[in-house]
Amino acid sequence: MGHPTAAVASMLIAFNKPFNVLCQFTDRSQPPRATLAGFGLPPAVYAAGRLDYDSEGLLLLTDDGGLAHQLTDPRHKADKTYWVQVEGTVTDEQVQALRRGVLLNDGPTLPAGVERLEPSPELWPRTPPVRFRKTVPDAWLAITLREGRNRQVRRMTAAVGLPTLRLVRVSMGAHAIGDLQPGQWREIR
Numbered sequence: 001m002g003h004p005t006a007a008v009a010s011m012l013i014a015f016n017k018p019f020n021v022l023c024q025f026t027d028r029s030q031p032p033r034a035t036l037a038g039f040g041l042p043p044a045v046y047a048a049g050r051l052d053y054d055s056e057g058l059l060l061l062t063d064d065g066g067l068a069h070q071l072t073d074p075r076h077k078a079d080k081t082y083w084v085q086v087e088g089t090v091t092d093e094q095v096q097a098l099r100r101g102v103l104l105n106d107g108p109t110l111p112a113g114v115e116r117l118e119p120s121p122e123l124w125p126r127t128p129p130v131r132f133r134k135t136v137p138d139a140w141l142a143i144t145l146r147e148g149r150n151r152q153v154r155r156m157t158a159a160v161g162l163p164t165l166r167l168v169r170v171s172m173g174a175h176a177i178g179d180l181q182p183g184q185w186r187e188i189r
Helices: 065-072 092-101 152-159
Strands: 011-016 056-062 081-088 112-115 140-143 164-172 185-187
Touching: 056 065, 081 152, 081 185, 092 112, 092 140, 092 152, 152 164
Parallel strands: 056 164
Antiparallel strands: 011 056, 011 185, 081 140, 081 164, 112 140
C-alpha cells in the first residue's frame, strides 16, 4: 500500500492589473504587449477569469483549476464590481436602464447593481491618462454584475449613451482590491 499523500494547499492571489497589460503570461503579438510575466508572480498560477487589456484592477490568480472554475462560473453567483468613468452626464433614466438590464447584440443582460459614485473615487493615476476634455462632462458609476460577457460593462454603458472612459474592477465575490497599487499583488491564501 502506498503512503497517504498530504493535500497541497491551493494558492490564491489578488493582483492589481495595470492598464494595457494582458491577462496571460505570454503574447505572440508583434511587437509583444505587456503581460503578467513582468510582475514577479509565483510560478504555476494563472488568471481566474479575465480582465480586458484596456481595463484595470482586481485580477485573481490561482494554481487550482477547481478554484478557478468556482471563482468564474456564473452559477456560483460571484458578484463583480467595477468603478466606471463614463463620458456624459448620467441621468436617472440611464441608471434605471442599466439596473433593469440592457439589450446587447448577444441578448439581454441580467439586471445590474448601479450607483453613482459622488464624489469621484480616489484612484491611482492611469498611464497614459484618460483624455480630458473641458467641454465634455464625465461621471463615475459603480456597476455590479453577476455575469461576465466579453466587454460587457463597456457595451452596457454604450447602449445607454454613456461611453466608458476608464474601467477598474474593485471586487470579485468576497475579494477586494483594497490598497493594492497597479502591478502589486498579495497572497490571499
